Amino acid sequence: MTTIIRQVDATSLDDVAAQLRDAFTAARSAVGADDPIVVVAHGADLLGQGSVEDAAVAGGLLGLVRALMFEGGRKGWHINLIAIDRGDEPTPELIAAAMSIPTLNGQVLNVSSGHIGKVIP
Amino acid sequence: MTTSQGRGLAIVTGAAGGLGVPITSRLVAEGYDLLLVDVDPAVREREAVLATPGRSVVSCVADLTTESGVASVAEAVRLTTSPLALLVNNAGITRDARLMTMAEEDFDRVIDVNLIAAMRLTLGLEDLFAPGASVISMSSRAALGNFGQVNYVTSKSALAGFTRALAQRWAPRVRANVVAPGLVDTPMTRAMPTDVLTSLVEKIPAGRIGTADDIAAAVVFLASDDAAYVTGQILTVCGGRSLAP
Numbered sequence: 001m002t003t004i005i006r007q008v009d010a011t012s013l014d015d016v017a018a019q020l021r022d023a024f025t026a027a028r029s030a031v032g033a034d035d036p037i038v039v040v041a042h043g044a045d046l047l048g049q050g051s052v053e054d055a056a057v058a059g060g061l062l063g064l065v066r067a068l069m070f071e072g073g074r075k076g077w078h079i080n081l082i083a084i085d086r087g088d089e090p091t092p093e094l095i096a097a098a099m100s101i102p103t104l105n106g107q108v109l110n111v112s113s114g115h116i117g118k119v120i121p
Numbered sequence: 122m123t124t125s126q127g128r129g130l131a132i133v134t135g136a137a138g139g140l141g142v143p144i145t146s147r148l149v150a151e152g153y154d155l156l157l158v159d160v161d162p163a164v165r166e167r168e169a170v171l172a173t174p175g176r177s178v179v180s181c182v183a184d185l186t187t188e189s190g191v192a193s194v195a196e197a198v199r200l201t202t203s204p205l206a207l208l209v210n211n212a213g214i215t216r217d218a219r220l221m222t223m224a225e226e227d228f229d230r231v232i233d234v235n236l237i238a239a240m241r242l243t244l245g246l247e248d249l250f251a252p253g254a255s256v257i258s259m260s261s262r263a264a265l266g267n268f269g270q271v272n273y274v275t276s277k278s279a280l281a282g283f284t285r286a287l288a289q290r291w292a293p294r295v296r297a298n299v300v301a302p303g304l305v306d307t308p309m310t311r312a313m314p315t316d317v318l319t320s321l322v323e324k325i326p327a328g329r330i331g332t333a334d335d336i337a338a339a340v341v342f343l344a345s346d347d348a349a350y351v352t353g354q355i356l357t358v359c360g361g362r363s364l365a366p
Binding site: 013016017020021024025027028031032045046047048049050051052053054055056057058059060061062063064066067068069070071072106119121 | 221223228232233237244265266268269272276281282284285286287288289290353354
């Protein structure tokens with residue numbers, strides 16, 4: 001199984017904290033079950049182009065991915081982040097790649113439309 | 122921003138400890154009036170230490186994880202005559218543990234203090250910032266990943282995300298940037314086993330551990346008119362560690 005953690009719109013600081021906590025607990029459960037993890041976030045929010053709440057969530061999810069890769073990459077934990085446009089869905093092929101290619105780990109797979117020429121976090 | 126009365130008011134959270142001490146020392150020397158904020162009452166003692174002729178230095182004991190704490194800081198700003206020129210979101214904590222043993226409350230607490238409190242304070246002060254003011258939030262090189270710190274890394278990466286959006290939302294009136302320190306000589310790092318600390322320093326291309334003054338200098342730069350065209354950026358102050366193997 002693959003655990004997919006999806007960014008949803010946040011409208012308050014409580015939403016931000018709750019979403020990051022939920023991502024943490026979902027990621028921990030996945031690691032405990034030896035499941036690969038795919039985090040789906042909005043590319044525009046990674047660039048800070050939306051609300052401050054959504055940008056904090058997207059940035060936090062990216063940090064979560066990097067922290068887990070740092071701690072567990074050598075132990076076989078597998079986690080990537082797919083950045084999409086709001087309203088889009090990652091293709092099954094992309095999710096399959098994100099969960100299964102061993103050397104594709106701890107990465108941002110950016111298939112959103114607005115990131116060219118921008119500082120990528 | 123610079124006025125005939127000085128550089129205006131700088132608020133520094135976490136002013137009583139760690140990096141707060143050197144940052145506030147540098148800022149008052151640079152001509153800022155200071156509002157020192159900390160949950161630790163020891164921040165009051167810093168008022169006397171930093172007293173400088175012609176400068177106002179006041180303190181505010183506040184828990185920024187509460188609305189009342191933010192309100193007390195806003196009230197302290199309103200009581201000053203100096204325009205709000207700078208906010209340094211410096212308060213932060215760690216609650217390190219491996220992923221599988223980290224208590225959920227320790228994850229929540231680090232997010233609340235390092236991220237949510239900084240967001241609450243910054244947004245709560247929105248109407249008080251003077252044109253040309255600056256927000257600087259202290260993240261960490263660890264936001265790129267670190268062992269046993271999923272809570273801390275998440276919070277500091279989220280703080281950078283918040284800053285990217287804030288910079289765009291408040292431009293051109295207020296700038297927002299991030300300082301991301303690497304390994305810095307503090308009481309916490311001095312408590313590390315010597316061999317561990319030595320091995321960490323050996324990975325730093327600059328060949329030495331960072332000093333608190335290195336970090337304070339980065340804050341002063343980003344707050345200054347020299348950085349007037351810099352917003353939404355992360356200044357990583359780590360001696361090159363973020364690039365080295």
